[in-house]
Amino acid sequence: MSSEHAVILVDSTSHALRIEKLFKEQALECRLIPVPRHLSSDCGVCVRILAPEIEGIKALLMQHHVEYQSIEVL
Amino acid sequence: MTSSSPALPSSKTRDSAIYLDNAATSWPKPPEVALAMTHFIEEIGANPGRSGHRLSIEAARVMFAAREAIAELFGENDPLRVIFGLNVTDGINLALHGLLKPGDHVITSSMEHNSVMRPLNDLSEQGVDFTQAVCNSEGVLDLSSIETALRSNTRVIVINHASNVCGTIQPIAEIGQLARRHNLIFLVDAAQTAGVIPIDMQHDHIDLLAFTGHKSLYGPMGVGGLIVSERVDPVNMHPSRQxxxxxxxxREVQPDFFPDRFECGTPNAVGVAGLLAAMQWINEQGMNKIRMHEERLCAELLQGLLCIPGVKVYGPQNAEKQTGVVSFNIQGIEASTVGLRLDDEFGILCRVGLHCAPSAHRTLGTFPKGNVRFGIGAFNTIEDIHQALQAVSQLAKEVS
Incomplete structure (x- = not known):
């Protein structure tokens, strides 16, 4: 377990894809992965990001009115 | 842009038949549609939004890209408010059954398809009332008849954007303004117009837009749905399926967010992949170019039919005021006979009879016998129209 990554938890895969698209436009690194079991029992996906970018990403998501549940450091 | 812009035809060779049944379903499709569907089945194939592996995510990306394309085409900001279902009927049922409660009143028109009339009649048994605003003999809705029908419990106005029977295009922007003025939900049935006539949900004040993928969007059958604007809170719309x-x-209860609240079970992702390719094709061609092509063919068809003695044409008889749908009868021959003979003797495929819209036929005066309907599409040629006119002329001559 490293704190190198964090994940953005979202309502659905569609919500994750909206974030993926936004990050691609901004040249931000991300990857859609299954939600880690210890964070949620949901069978869906979440967006993995680099932990040091959390603050900038939070601002970006707010600026674009993108809904998400929470951001968790891995 | 003029009507002389280069024609679209030549999707593939159709040596034996002239297909004039595009109002039922467009055919042929752009070749990209079948290619995209084959690609999805062979290379992606996984269930979108169900698993976290790369193919499942890729499948979900296809669905998301299609939502974006649909949202952009119809002026909706949020692609997640595009709900995929089977077809336009599915979208209309989702909206009407989801929104209406006993005691509510709905205004619709006298040109509606059974996709609206049957859900409304079903709902009327549960205490929902509806009024059909009057249309003139060309099928055009009179706005004042909507005003007259308004009641204190009116909640929804539902209108067929263009008649599947005779092509009449309704003034949806004006109806939308009226609906907004009275704070009503405006639902548009875009079965015949989505993909060929511009629709902007914001400009036209449309709150719910039901669409189908297999007509003027040139996608495959089995994919369509409903776009829900920000004015409709998903909490106030009951999902008819869970x-x-x-x-x-x-959790063992339905989610409350878009699109999952209204989409459950494995979707027709193969169909959505085809629809996405079709919409990309429309964007490459330009919707205006497709419309101009169909309008030119429609004008030629109307002009020709009106010159044949014994032929009665229904609807606006003006290509600018209708889609590429033209309905007529030949005096002295049943529509069904005309359809059979056009198919057998001339290789012309069209639709005859009542077109799932008894109200519209009553308005046009063609109930219960119905009429012959030619539905023009992007891949029809002027030669198709000339051959169809020659065939109708020959049949009309026989009975005169």
Missing amino acids: GGTGSRSE
């Missing part, structure tokens, strides 16, 4: 969504799996 089930697995791949989200909130720990």
